[in-house]
Amino acid sequence: MHDQTIAELAAALERGECSSVELTRAALERIERAADLNAFITVTPESALAEAEAADAARARGEAGPLTGIPIAHKDIFCTEGVRTSCASRMLENFVPPYDAFVVERLRAAGTVSVGKTNMDEFAMGSSNETSYFGAVKNPWDRQAVPGGSSGGSAAAVAAGLVPAATGTDTGGSIRQPAALTGISGLKPTYGRVSRYGIVAFASSLDQAGPMASSAEDLAILLQDMAGFDRRDSTCVERPVPDYRAQMAATDLRGLRVGLPREFLEAEGVDAEVSGGISAAAQALGDAGAEVREISLPNAGMAVPVYYVIAPAEASSNLSRFDGVRYGYRCEAPADLEDLYKRSRGEGFGEEVKRRIMVGTYALSAGYYDAYYHKAQQVRRLVQQDFARAFESVDVIAGPTAPSTAFPLGAKADDPVQMYLSDIFTIAVNLAGLPALSVPAGFGGGGRPIGLQLIGSHFDEGRLLGAAHGYQQITDWHRQRPPVEE
Numbered sequence: 001m002h003d004q005t006i007a008e009l010a011a012a013l014e015r016g017e018c019s020s021v022e023l024t025r026a027a028l029e030r031i032e033r034a035a036d037l038n039a040f041i042t043v044t045p046e047s048a049l050a051e052a053e054a055a056d057a058a059r060a061r062g063e064a065g066p067l068t069g070i071p072i073a074h075k076d077i078f079c080t081e082g083v084r085t086s087c088a089s090r091m092l093e094n095f096v097p098p099y100d101a102f103v104v105e106r107l108r109a110a111g112t113v114s115v116g117k118t119n120m121d122e123f124a125m126g127s128s129n130e131t132s133y134f135g136a137v138k139n140p141w142d143r144q145a146v147p148g149g150s151s152g153g154s155a156a157a158v159a160a161g162l163v164p165a166a167t168g169t170d171t172g173g174s175i176r177q178p179a180a181l182t183g184i185s186g187l188k189p190t191y192g193r194v195s196r197y198g199i200v201a202f203a204s205s206l207d208q209a210g211p212m213a214s215s216a217e218d219l220a221i222l223l224q225d226m227a228g229f230d231r232r233d234s235t236c237v238e239r240p241v242p243d244y245r246a247q248m249a250a251t252d253l254r255g256l257r258v259g260l261p262r263e264f265l266e267a268e269g270v271d272a273e274v275s276g277g278i279s280a281a282a283q284a285l286g287d288a289g290a291e292v293r294e295i296s297l298p299n300a301g302m303a304v305p306v307y308y309v310i311a312p313a314e315a316s317s318n319l320s321r322f323d324g325v326r327y328g329y330r331c332e333a334p335a336d337l338e339d340l341y342k343r344s345r346g347e348g349f350g351e352e353v354k355r356r357i358m359v360g361t362y363a364l365s366a367g368y369y370d371a372y373y374h375k376a377q378q379v380r381r382l383v384q385q386d387f388a389r390a391f392e393s394v395d396v397i398a399g400p401t402a403p404s405t406a407f408p409l410g411a412k413a414d415d416p417v418q419m420y421l422s423d424i425f426t427i428a429v430n431l432a433g434l435p436a437l438s439v440p441a442g443f444g445g446g447g448r449p450i451g452l453q454l455i456g457s458h459f460d461e462g463r464l465l466g467a468a469h470g471y472q473q474i475t476d477w478h479r480q481r482p483p484v485e486e
């Protein structure tokens with residue numbers, strides 16, 4: 001069961017070949033056996049089994065939908081009523097939210113069973129899942145390697161078959177890069193497509209939630225329930241949600257115009273095995289009838305520096321709420337109010353979070369605002385215009401998700417710039433608010449997965465999923481599973 005997709009599990013449930021209680025028990029057992037991956041921060045067996053029983057009862061009454069009874073996990077950045085939501089930080093180590101995030105609400109209403117909360121980089125800041133207060137996550141394909149980040153626990157849990165799907169968030173690549181490094185499929189929807197109500201905010205002009213699973217079809221099934229308007233998130237767009245599976249099925253690779261950005265393929269620091277894998281994927285799309293052509297995104301090289309001004313600036317503002325007074329970590333025996341703020345924040349936040357707060361505060365300070373933050377916003381506009389121009393002549397853009405396959409644990413932990421460069425191909429998409437996904441596209445040395453990134457134009461998730469699904473019809477990379485470690 002553990003290597004089946006949601007679509008397959010739903011069919012098995014419908015035929016009565018298994019129950020949700022059985023699937024949930026199996027997931028809980030696998031989670032326990034794979035404890036060394038450190039993919040979970042919190043596992044909730046009692047509530048999971050109760051939800052599974054309720055799902056089986058709903059099915060017996062003839063009230064089952066495509067997600068009824070499917071076990072899933074939520075990144076520990078989504079607020080879950082009555083279940084600790086730590087954001088992988090000491091700051092929120094004991095925070096138990098009194099409400100569910102919109103995404104959690106929606107997926108619960110769709111009948112999914114939540115088995116727990118997955119590990120992540122602290123406050124979603126990182127690309128390797130090593131900044132977590134709860135320790136690093138291991139990559140199921142190679143336990144000496146990182147799973148990527150920041151949604152590394154969700155990625156590892158899906159890749160290892162602990163759950164068929166998990167939620168993630170993506171501010172600069174946090175769904176797509178770990179999806180690539182663990183050989184699964186992950187989608188960052190258009191900015192505004194999914195409500196962020198109840199998601200701990202990192203960089204509000206970039207954050208977006210999305211699904212992680214083992215096929216494009218499963219992403220479509222999940223997005224169907226995750227998308228939609230919600231007035232509690234003012235950035236959420238009021239726009240009808242199309243039938244993603246129908247749009248996916250209606251997309252034909254024949255005639256699909258696929259653009260390959262020159263800047264992505266020729267970028268410095270891209271491993272040859274990754275560019276080889278992407279060229280082979282482009283070839284496969286072309287052989288299937290897609291019109292593959294080279295395009296240019298001249299300002300793509302600016303994306304990382306622009307992001308590392310804008311994201312820390314917004315983070316420094318969002319994270320100012322963690323002051324040791326209202327909720328979150330509070331230091332022992334503060335001498336006075338200033339000591340309380342200083343030590344609570346000093347002890348509650350990890351190194352990378354503090355680095356971002358410092359950079360962001362500097363970028364926003366009087367005298368530097370125009371030189372950095374304002375300038376970054378201007379260059380962001382140029383990056384957006386590059387994409388707008390490209391989408392005049394292509395339907396989707398294809399390229400690598402990450403410049404390398406999974407790197408060894410510790411390899412970049414002390415070198416922030418090297419770490420930031422892991423997102424060199426994903427960040428521009430967030431700056432432009434576009435939808436993009438990563439699907440597995442082969443393996444590099446040591447059997448580590450390579451990810452193919454496909455980028456769509458705004459609100460064109462249906463066609464984007466269709467392109468990925470088409471690719472998964474002609475390849476079986478998404479069917480490969482990591483060697484079992486018993």
Ligand SMILES: NC(=O)C[C@H](N)C(=O)O
Binds near residue numbers: 125127169175
């Ligand atoms: N949060 C993200 O989307 C990941 C990015 N690597 C960051 O550290 O900001």
